[in-house]
Structure formats: structure tokens, C-alpha cells
Amino acid sequence: MQKLIIHGDPGIRKGATIEYEGSEFVCFGINRQCEWNGPDEVQLWCTVGTPDEKDAYERREYIPMHLDVDDADAEEISVIEAAA
Secondary structure, three states, rough: EEEEEEOOOOOOOOOOOOEOOOOEEEEEEEEOOOOOOOOOOEEEEEEEEHHHHHHHHHOOOOOOHEEEEEEEEHHEEEEEOOOO
């Protein structure tokens, strides 16, 4: 499980399946940032992981501040399924 900050909106919502850097991830939670103030484009702060990590996410069996963080432009994300 990790945090993925996406610069721009690739058209995904909670439950979406995406491909990033050759790996497939499920977006467990998404927070939209910068809609009213801030940069010109929206940022999506996503908690992503593999499908088998969904139970750990729902039970909060992780420490959010200890997750690895990566960032990418919306063009680098391939949307497999926009939302579940």
C-alpha cells in the first residue's frame, strides 16, 4: 500500500483500477486537493494498493504517515476501470 499523488485528473474515483509504472493498483481512497485555491490543476491524493490489501485498508491496519509516497502526472496513469 502507498500514497500516490496524481497531478491532474485522469477521470478516476474511489474503487478505480489503474496501471502505474507497469503495476496494477486499486484506489482505496481519493482526496481532491486544490479545487478552490492553489495550483492551476487539481491534485488527487490516492491511497493505492493491490486487491489483497483492501481488507487491511478497510480495517485501518496501517499507519498513513508511514506509507511510501510517489507522484505522477495524469498522463502517466493508465485507467483500467474508472470506478468499481
